[in-house]
Amino acid sequence: MLSKSDIPQDTPQKCIDALRKGDYSSVLNLGKLVYDKYRPLNDGKVLGADDVTPLMASLLAETDITLDDIVKIQHGIQSSPDGLQQQYYSTQMMSAATTLLSYEAWLVKQQGNQAKLPEEIRQMVRDKVAEAIARPEDPKKDAAKEVVKKTMLDMDKEMLILIDKERSFQRVFAYAVNHLIKENVDQIREKGKLISDYLDRIEAYIEALDRESKTLKAEVRDLRNDLEELNKKIDTLPSEDFAAQKNELDKNITSRQESLSAIEKSRRGAYTRKLETMDQLSILITQPEKFKDSQMLENHILGLLKRITNGRDQISAKETLSELPDEVSLLNLQQKIESYLDFLDKKRPDKDPRWLKTYEARKGAAENMLIIVKTASLREPAKTLEYLQNHIKTIENNRPGLFELGFIDWVKSFFKKYEAEMVKETDVSLESTQNELQTLRANFVEQKKALGELREEEIVDPQSQSKLS
Numbered sequence: 001m002l003s004k005s006d007i008p009q010d011t012p013q014k015c016i017d018a019l020r021k022g023d024y025s026s027v028l029n030l031g032k033l034v035y036d037k038y039r040p041l042n043d044g045k046v047l048g049a050d051d052v053t054p055l056m057a058s059l060l061a062e063t064d065i066t067l068d069d070i071v072k073i074q075h076g077i078q079s080s081p082d083g084l085q086q087q088y089y090s091t092q093m094m095s096a097a098t099t100l101l102s103y104e105a106w107l108v109k110q111q112g113n114q115a116k117l118p119e120e121i122r123q124m125v126r127d128k129v130a131e132a133i134a135r136p137e138d139p140k141k142d143a144a145k146e147v148v149k150k151t152m153l154d155m156d157k158e159m160l161i162l163i164d165k166e167r168s169f170q171r172v173f174a175y176a177v178n179h180l181i182k183e184n185v186d187q188i189r190e191k192g193k194l195i196s197d198y199l200d201r202i203e204a205y206i207e208a209l210d211r212e213s214k215t216l217k218a219e220v221r222d223l224r225n226d227l228e229e230l231n232k233k234i235d236t237l238p239s240e241d242f243a244a245q246k247n248e249l250d251k252n253i254t255s256r257q258e259s260l261s262a263i264e265k266s267r268r269g270a271y272t273r274k275l276e277t278m279d280q281l282s283i284l285i286t287q288p289e290k291f292k293d294s295q296m297l298e299n300h301i302l303g304l305l306k307r308i309t310n311g312r313d314q315i316s317a318k319e320t321l322s323e324l325p326d327e328v329s330l331l332n333l334q335q336k337i338e339s340y341l342d343f344l345d346k347k348r349p350d351k352d353p354r355w356l357k358t359y360e361a362r363k364g365a366a367e368n369m370l371i372i373v374k375t376a377s378l379r380e381p382a383k384t385l386e387y388l389q390n391h392i393k394t395i396e397n398n399r400p401g402l403f404e405l406g407f408i409d410w411v412k413s414f415f416k417k418y419e420a421e422m423v424k425e426t427d428v429s430l431e432s433t434q435n436e437l438q439t440l441r442a443n444f445v446e447q448k449k450a451l452g453e454l455r456e457e458e459i460v461d462p463q464s465q466s467k468l469s
Contacts, residue, residue, distance in 0.1 A: 012059040016069065022180070024076035027089040033059055041133065041143035054148045056096035057103075061125040065097060066118075067159075070166035071175045073097060078172060079286045098163050100125065105156035125152070169281045170196045181288045184297075191297050191378055192284045194324075195304070199277045201323035202270055209267045216256050216263070223253045269315040273308050273323075280304045298378050305371045317341055317367045324374040329421075330384075333414050334373045340407045341366050347401075358398040365394035381422050389415060 012033060018026035031052075038047060038055050047055065073094050080087035104121050107113055113121065132150045136142035165171060173196050177189040227249045234242055280300065283290070291297040309320050318338045326334060344363045349355040369391045376384045392411050400408060 011062070013063045016060075016063045016065050019069065019072055019076065024079055024090065025086060027076065027093050028086055030056065030059065030093060031085070031089040038144040038147070041139055041141075042145065043141045047144065051144065051148050052092050053095040053099060054152055055144065056092055057099040057152055058125075058129045058147055060093075060096050060100050061122060061129060064122075065100070067101060067162060067166060070094070070097060070101075070163055071171050074167040074172050075175060075180070075285070078282050094167065098160070099152050099155070101163065102155040102159040103152040105159035106154040109156065128152075169278045169285070170199055173281055173285050176285045176288070184288065184291060184293075187294050187297060188284065188288055188291060191294075191301060192281070194301060194375065194378065195277060195281045195284065197325065198323050199274065199281060202274045202277060205323060206267060206270050206274065209263050209270065213260060213263045213267075216260050220253055220256050220260070223249055223256070227253070266315065266319070269320070272311070273320065276304065276308055298375075301375065301378065302371060305375065306368070309367050309371065316345060317370055321370055321374050325377075327373060327376040329418075330373045330376055333388075333411065333418075334370065336407065336410060336414075337366055337370045337373065340404070341370065343403065355399075361398040362395045362400060362404070365391040365398075381418075385415060385418060385422070 010029075010033075012030060015026040015030040015033070034052060034056050035047060037059070038051075039045070042051075073090065077087060077090040077094060080090050104118075104125060107121050107124060108116065113124075116124075128151050129147055132146040133139055133143040135146050135150075173192055177185055177192065181188055227246070230237075230242070230245055230249065237245075284300070291300060305321065305324075309317050318341060341363070344359070344366065349359050369388055372384060372387045372391070388411075392408060392415075395404070396408055
């Protein structure tokens with residue numbers, strides 16, 4: 001990372017250039033430039049917090065900032081210490097860039113602007129800012145307010161969506177591993193992708209819940225309207241018909257309200273998982289030096305999933321981990337573990353501490369097994385098997401019931417088959433490697449023989465060299 005002193009920073013463009021090189025402290029200078037330019041145009045008064053964003057956007061209009069810079073600004077926000085000026089101005093810079101880029105996208109769609117180049121649109125913004133500064137009778141008193149009130153007020157919704165995608169944690173992670181992280185890049189990319197993909201699925205799940213919730217709310221609204229219309233007919237309908245229709249409407253309303261409550265509960269759990277996952281992905285992005293070896297990185301991911309599972313607020317482990325991809329070779333085992341956890345959820349013992357302690361131990365071990373199965377891609381199959389065997393021993397040693405003994409036997413049988421399959425795959429791999437080595441050896445021998453024959457011909461016929469020359 002460059003130090004602030006390495007780059008002269010006396011213009012907005014130099015701040016953007018420094019940002020692109022990883023000097024996030026340059027935002028402090030951009031903040032200073034805003035105050036240096038606009039405080040004298042605000043009657044010498046301190047600028048209001050709400051004014052900083054549009055005024056900073058006017059300075060960014062003097063640069064060549066583009067949508068590609070959003071991810072860099074977001075990385076700067078995540079890399080800045082909490083509560084310090086750098087984070088404050090980084091956040092202001094993001095708001096200012098959003099204001100400028102979305103306004104320019106809106107301008108492009110206006111009549112007569114569709115054919116204009118980005119540079120021409122940017123110049124239009126500069127001209128509008130210059131006009132706003134020159135408009136007041138006393139610019140030194142009111143010019144800053146004029147810029148705030150009269151420029152960059154419109155925003156393009158499509159550009160706002162694009163900006164949100166560019167500043168997402170997943171996008172920042174991809175940017176970091178491709179451009180910034182210098183050590184352990186491959187393993188951080190591979191294993192961090194599990195967290196990034198997990199976050200993708202959580203967000204997709206939340207969006208699906210929101211769509212379903214919206215549909216149900218509309219249905220409840222329609223049903224209540226129907227009920228209101230029915231109540232108007234209370235004196236005209238036969239009492240039995242009225243009662244039957246009313247009961248049906250009440251039942252449908254209650255059913256949908258119960259579904260809405262279940263959706264809200266699932267959404268709260270999913271949103272909690274989203275926040276926790278974003279926090280851990282942020283650590284991976286901004287502190288990659290913590291993960292010097294593969295095991296440390298795996299422990300980081302497992303720790304995240306265990307915390308999410310333990311704090312799930314009565315949501316099943318199956319639902320909590322549903323956003324993780326399935327490991328095809330372990331799918332049967334995964335389904336068995338999920339069924340076992342469903343059984344345990346329904347068979348929670350009374351508050352007798354002796355039974356409760358062993359029950360919690362069995363359930364915790366089964367949840368850990370599900371996490372290990374769902375993250376099998378992080379490690380070698382033999383390591384996954386070792387973890388699973390340890391957890392099944394925990395279940396076995398904590399007073400399982402008769403039904404649970406059947407689960408344990410099935411799992412142990414699965415382990416034997418899985419281990420045999422690992423040995424088989426290893427043998428096939430070794431045989432393939434040996435065949436490749438034999439082929440290479442044979443080719444090498446043939447090449448040596450061919451080379452030897454050529455040299456013998458040259459020795460036998462000394463004139464061959466002169467014939468070729």
